[in-house]
Amino acid sequence: MSFETATMSGAVISSNTRLAEEFLARFTNGEICLHPTDTIPGLTFDPHHTSSIDLLMKIKGRESTKSFIGLVAHQEFAEKNWLPLPDGWQDALKKLWPGPLSVIWRASGNAPKSMVTTDGMIALRCPLLSESDSWFNEVLVKLIGVPLPTSSVNRSGETAADNWVAAVEWCDLAGGIYVPPVKLEHKESYKTQASSLIRIADDGNWELLRAGPVTQTKIKEAFRRDQSE
Secondary structure: OOOEEEOOOOOEEEHHHHHHHHHHHHHHOOOEEEEOOOOOOEEEOOOOOHHHHHHHHHHHOOOOOOOOEEEOOOHHHHHHHEOOOOOOHHHHHHHHOOOOEEEEEEEOOOOOHHHOOOOOEEEEEOOOOOHHHHHHHHHHHHOOOOOEEEEEOOOOOOOOOOOHHHHHHHHHHHOOEEOOOOOHHHHHHOOOOOOEEEEEOOOOOEEEEEOOOOOHHHHHHHHHHHHHO
């Protein structure tokens, strides 16, 4: 829920906006930040800061060759960072997003280089955020189409934190991570499963790389309808 606060000038600024602006200030300053999603919490960094990427790799003990999933506020923002989708997929994603489905497709020239794989792909998704996490949607909107990279809250190879309280505790122990001052009851909006992950082929076919909340059946139904309309 968004609350309103008055400033010295008399202007009214929502607490959501204050939190979003603080997060963005830390983000653009090169800090590693904890963030909510519609699945498990994640860690993020400014993809244009080389030092931030290096810091995240150090904190997580993560290989630099592993790619990131990028979060965007709208499907149009995803399409800005992709080459044109194969026939049927633009409409299919309108039925599947926002939601916990991550999609790998060919990156456009707009995509941050640090998020593009060696074979020219980028994974993106538009999360379905709860009302209590609407401040984070403001963050995604204010990035104006730049995908926010996300990585699970854990050391590489270890079990990821699957709720906000566990994620905050992990970040406190790791140190050097900005933790947004959200209320602990917001943990109720987090699921305990990572997003489903698919890769689209040039011919429009797709492969499920990671099972998750969005089932193969749901994806097939969305894509099949588009082909028959």
